[in-house]
Amino acid sequence: MSENFLGSFRNGEEMRLDAGQVLFKKGDVGHEAYVVRSGELQILDGNQVFETVGPGGIVGEMALVDGGPRSATVRAISASEVNPLDERRFLFMVQQTPYFALRLMRVMSTRLRAMNSRNTELDQADA
Numbered sequence: 001m002s003e004n005f006l007g008s009f010r011n012g013e014e015m016r017l018d019a020g021q022v023l024f025k026k027g028d029v030g031h032e033a034y035v036v037r038s039g040e041l042q043i044l045d046g047n048q049v050f051e052t053v054g055p056g057g058i059v060g061e062m063a064l065v066d067g068g069p070r071s072a073t074v075r076a077i078s079a080s081e082v083n084p085l086d087e088r089r090f091l092f093m094v095q096q097t098p099y100f101a102l103r104l105m106r107v108m109s110t111r112l113r114a115m116n117s118r119n120t121e122l123d124q125a126d127a
Contacts, residue, residue: 013083017041017076023059028070030063032086033104039080043072050118051111052077058107064090065108 014037017023024030026045036057043051043059050072053059059074064085085093094101 014081015084017080017082019076019078021076023074023076023082024070025073026070030060030070031067032084033058033060033064033090034074034082034084037081037083039076039078041074041080041082042077043074045072050114058085058104061104061108065104 015023015034017039023034023041036053036055036059038055041053041057041059042049043053059082060070062068062071064087
């Protein structure tokens with residue numbers, strides 16, 4: 001995402017995370033996503049790291065969309081800043097920046113495809 005896009009999140013709601021700090025854990029209730037402003041976050045389950053997300057990236061989008069429990073843990077691997085994005089803000093962003101909705105769907109699609117690929121590899125290894 002562009003710095004112009006990130007600028008729309010300058011509202012004093014930044015959350016600062018220290019290296020190693022957990023943003024949320026798998027199974028937690030969540031109703032917001034987070035836009036990464038700085039640093040790097042890992043999306044993981046146990047010792048399995050699925051993805052590293054940097055500035056402009058989004059984490060926690062599934063809970064924002066469906067209100068379900070967190071499907072993975074997210075922790076900072078370096079000092080980081082994130083902006084929370086609740087449903088009200090999400091709807092505003094979709095109205096004001098239609099590209100944002102497409103960006104979020106692309107993130108979800110990419111992550112789903114990566115998970116499907118991992119599952120296929122595991123199935124082939126078990127065969």
